[in-house]
Amino acid sequence: METNTELQEKLARIDTRIDEIRKGTLIVRTKPGSEVIIEQQRHEFLFGTAIANNVCEKYEFAMSDKNREMYIKTLGENFNYAVHENALKWYDCEKEQGKVDYYLADRIWEICENLNIPMRGHCIFWDKDEYIMPWLKKLNNDDLRSAIVRRAISVTSHFKGRISEFDLNNEMIHNDFFRRRLGYGIVNEMAWSAKAGNQDITLFVNDYGILVDGGFNADAYITQIENLLANGVPIGGIGCQGHRASSILMPMSAELVQRNLDRLSKFNLPIKITEALFDGPSEKAQAEEMRKIMPVYFAHPSVEAILIWGFWAGAHWQPHTALWREDWSITPQGEVYRELVFNKWWTKVKGRADENGIFKTTAFYGEHMIQSNGKKQIVKLSKVDKTITVNM
Numbered sequence: 001m002e003t004n005t006e007l008q009e010k011l012a013r014i015d016t017r018i019d020e021i022r023k024g025t026l027i028v029r030t031k032p033g034s035e036v037i038i039e040q041q042r043h044e045f046l047f048g049t050a051i052a053n054n055v056c057e058k059y060e061f062a063m064s065d066k067n068r069e070m071y072i073k074t075l076g077e078n079f080n081y082a083v084h085e086n087a088l089k090w091y092d093c094e095k096e097q098g099k100v101d102y103y104l105a106d107r108i109w110e111i112c113e114n115l116n117i118p119m120r121g122h123c124i125f126w127d128k129d130e131y132i133m134p135w136l137k138k139l140n141n142d143d144l145r146s147a148i149v150r151r152a153i154s155v156t157s158h159f160k161g162r163i164s165e166f167d168l169n170n171e172m173i174h175n176d177f178f179r180r181r182l183g184y185g186i187v188n189e190m191a192w193s194a195k196a197g198n199q200d201i202t203l204f205v206n207d208y209g210i211l212v213d214g215g216f217n218a219d220a221y222i223t224q225i226e227n228l229l230a231n232g233v234p235i236g237g238i239g240c241q242g243h244r245a246s247s248i249l250m251p252m253s254a255e256l257v258q259r260n261l262d263r264l265s266k267f268n269l270p271i272k273i274t275e276a277l278f279d280g281p282s283e284k285a286q287a288e289e290m291r292k293i294m295p296v297y298f299a300h301p302s303v304e305a306i307l308i309w310g311f312w313a314g315a316h317w318q319p320h321t322a323l324w325r326e327d328w329s330i331t332p333q334g335e336v337y338r339e340l341v342f343n344k345w346w347t348k349v350k351g352r353a354d355e356n357g358i359f360k361t362t363a364f365y366g367e368h369m370i371q372s373n374g375k376k377q378i379v380k381l382s383k384v385d386k387t388i389t390v391n392m
Helices: 004-012 012-023 063-078 104-113 143-158 176-184 186-197 218-228 256-268 283-298 332-344
Strands: 023-029 035-043 045-049 080-086 165-167 200-207 235-242 271-276 302-309 348-352 358-364 365-374 375-379 386-392
Touching: 004 235, 004 256, 012 023, 012 283, 023 365, 023 375, 035 256, 035 358, 045 104, 063 104, 063 332, 080 104, 080 302, 080 365, 143 176, 143 200, 165 256, 165 271, 176 271, 186 200, 186 365, 200 271, 218 235, 218 256, 235 365, 256 271, 283 332, 302 386, 348 358, 358 365, 375 386
Parallel strands: 023 386, 045 080, 045 302, 165 200, 200 235, 235 271, 271 302
Antiparallel strands: 023 358, 035 348, 035 365, 365 375
């Protein structure tokens, strides 16, 4: 385990580490001495959010047309990744036995597709007793197992070609309805049934108390992942929720977040911050929490996405933590989010080619508009390639 000194050194070098991990090299070939302007258009790294059911027109508690318009506009301008908050959960998709309805999940996916925002799937199962439908609880064990298999195949096949990543069974450290009824082998059955619906999906574990609240679940989570992998469960990614589990608002510890991300990286699996939420006694305190912790997430080489769990107070689980207030005015936390994602971590460069017609710069991975020699070109600088050369 890393020493405190090593952790402090990592945190002290956080901006340098971000440059090393999140930037590549752009080389522009143009006329000698020509001006070169590079403006980023989109991140490759995934900055996402949860999408509320309320955005759907036919939802019983649908937001107004005016708010829906603002919601979709704000979503498209600030995020490049998304997840259903509740619409994909079993209790929203099959309230009555045999009556499977994906309208809400499909509509949310359609909104995101129109904005060119890919989605992850949350979640196939959630065996928290209070969210198990009454009809499901009444089934005998054989019928319960059959219902589980049908659900897994149904949801992954329904979204085949649209959603390729799912949380398998949410918060397994805390909840165990299915395992109490059917034994621990049911997790394997869940996973392989999901794969039967779409063999190409990636399945994630997902839980809380790993990075916040003192990391009280970190040891249990690591042991759980070890056991799942040892027992052949095809886990392909690790989800770490980032909102608080406790009612006591302790400031988040950058050192603990760094340490536990490092511990999880031993599995060599992608890590996603699946449900980030920054709380505090005031809007200013929430903003400072985000400013302190978001760079730790972004600077970690195993982290591939940060999803904020909702963004508008008018459709939010914890409205006081939203990035935009109910009247659509931006909060201090929202300002910090935009400052980091679209300013500090955003490439905007102007310079001139040398005598050989070469202009070289580092740039964050993503799409960039390059202007030079009277021409414009949009190019993609990928973490896979690390360097690209553009001829103007």
